[in-house]
Amino acid sequence: MNLTKPLLLSALAGLTACANLDLPDQRLAKEALQRGDTQTAERHFRQLADMGFTDAQLGLADMQLASGDPEQLRKAEQTYRMALDASPRAKARLGKLLAYKPASSEAEKREAAQLLGDAFAAGEDGVLLPLAMLYLKNPQTFPDVSLQQRIDQWRAAGHPQADIAQIVLYRTQGTYDQHLDDIERICQQRLAEHSDCYIELATVYLKRGQNDRLQALVQQLMAAQRAGAVPAQLVMDVAGVLANPLLGQSDEKTARTTLEEIAPVHPAAWVALARLLYDFPGSGDIDQMLGYLERGRAAAQPAADLLLGRLYYEGKLLPQDPFKAEEHFLKAAATENSANYYLGQIYRRGFLGEVYPQKAVDSLLTAARGGQASADYALAQLFSQGRGIRIDLANAYVFARLAVxxxxxxxxxxxxxIEALIAPAERTRGEQLLRDEQQVRYGAWQAPTQLQAMQTEQEAL
Known part of the structure; x- marks a missing residue:
């Protein structure tokens, strides 16, 4: 009997079965992540991470960070720690995570500085600015650190981020106007590698009233945008500088021209144009503004509904109509956090004919957790004064503290x-509620900040 063929078929079947085994694979994890299949990407990353592969540990930690879930964020911190001994990049990312972490402990701040310093010494890019910000925001934790002295040393060594850190320090110290020459010199040198320098140079020229230089800069910016060298969003940011009367003689005409050029390919500019007319009523009329907003809405820009809702809420340029305002705010609320604040005010103040306390709390809490201090203040008022809701001084204390x-x-x-009225037991409860709320917000605020900081690094993996 000839057994050769059956044996060969059996061997081929075995090889095929082996080939179809879902073995962990870094390439497959990256491909799954690119197409949005996070479940598959996480499975591959996790298996490889457990086997000790550093890049997989970083990939898994980045995914945990991106979830925004507080528990996943704690896991991200643990996962980054798995890679610390083998990867300066892990030190950089964990250092950033701890540096940006709201309500971080003194020990976490000091660890963040150590990790970022070690990553910098190992040649990691992108750590000087978060390290500088850490020193800047926490002088009591680092009393022996002279940030200006550090920046001088970094600049003398030729580190590009040190120049940007210097500009940030000027802004924070309130000495920006006294160093316009240095800012101009920095940004003229760094313009090709730091496109945000267009914003700084526009600010400098507007403050000095140097219209010729400003117009030349705008022309350079628009040429770079047409060539694909800078994003359209940067044009919007520079247009915002041009239209800012606090910086000097505003130039809303040039701002409008630049926005109209990019709007067909960058629909967010339609909303920016409407906002420009809102801020400068003399530069257009309500029909033009509504035309811009309709184009924005047609391009699925929730910010258009937000501004339209405000027009109906305020009743200045359009007849006041809280029902239409609510309709537009509801459409915008998923992505435009301010819409939740306005909804909370509508429900809290009874603009729809009666007070809706639970809707008010839900909307204001969403806005507050999205970073809007006005919503914290409104919640503190709501819980301290009571209007359709039981007075709760512990919760009032929480939100007043957060607003402060x-x-x-x-x-x-x-x-x-509130402190004058609250009983000791209620204050103790308020302190615990405050810690709980800060932990929740750690998840809500941390992910976007960290994703922006790490986006370039993830693409390099």
Whole structure:
């Protein structure tokens, strides 16, 4: 009996079965991530991470970070730690995570500085600016660090991010106007590699009233945008500078011209054009504004519904109509956080004919967790004054504290009023609720910040 053929078929079948085994594969993980199949990407990354592969540990941690879920963020921190000994990049990412972490402990801040410093010494790019920001925001944690001295050393060594850190320091110290020459020199040198320097140079020229230089810069910017060298969003940002009267003699005409050029390929500019007419009523009329907004809505720009909702909410340029305002805010709320704030005010103040306390709390809480200090202030008022809702001074204390921490000026007196009324037991409960809320916001705010900071690094993996 000839067994050769059956044996050969059996061997081929075995090889085929082996080939079809779903073995962990870094390439497959990246491909799955690119097409949005996060489940497959995570499975491959996790198996490889457990086997000790550093790049997979970084990939898994990045995915955990991107989820925005507080529990996943804690896992991301643990996963980055798995790769610390083998990867300066892991030190850079964990350092950034700890540096940007809201309500981080003193030990976490010091660890972040150590990790970022080690990553910098190992040649990792992109760590000087977060390290500088860490020192800048936490002088009490680093009393022996002179940030200006560090920046001088970094600049002398020729590190490009040190120049950008210097500009940030000028802004923070309130000495920007005293260093316009240095900012201009930095950004003229760094314009090709730091496109945000277009914004700084536009600011410098507007402050100085140097219209010729400003117009030449705008022409250079538009030429670069047409060539695909800079994104259309940068044009929008520069247009925002041109239309800012706080910086000098605003040039809304040039801002409008640049926005109209990019709007057909960058629909967000339609909304920016409408906002320009909103801020400068003399530069157009309500029909033009509504035309821009309709183009924005046709291009599925939620910000168009946000501005249209505001027009109906305020009743200045259009007849006040809270029902239409609610309709547009609801359409915008998923991506435009301010819409949740306005919805909360509509429900809280009874603009629809009666007060909807639970809707008010839900909308304002969503807005607050999205970073809007005004929503924290409104929640503090709601819980301290009670309107269709039981007074709860512990919760009022939480949101007043959060509004103060975010720098809302009128929140300090409200917090003092609440502190004068709150019983010790309620204050203790409020402190615990505050810690809980900050943990929730760690998840809500951390992911977008970290994703922006790490986007370039992920593409390099």
């Amino acid at each position: 921490l975010q720098g809302r000026p009128d929140s300090e007196p409200l917090l003092q009023e």
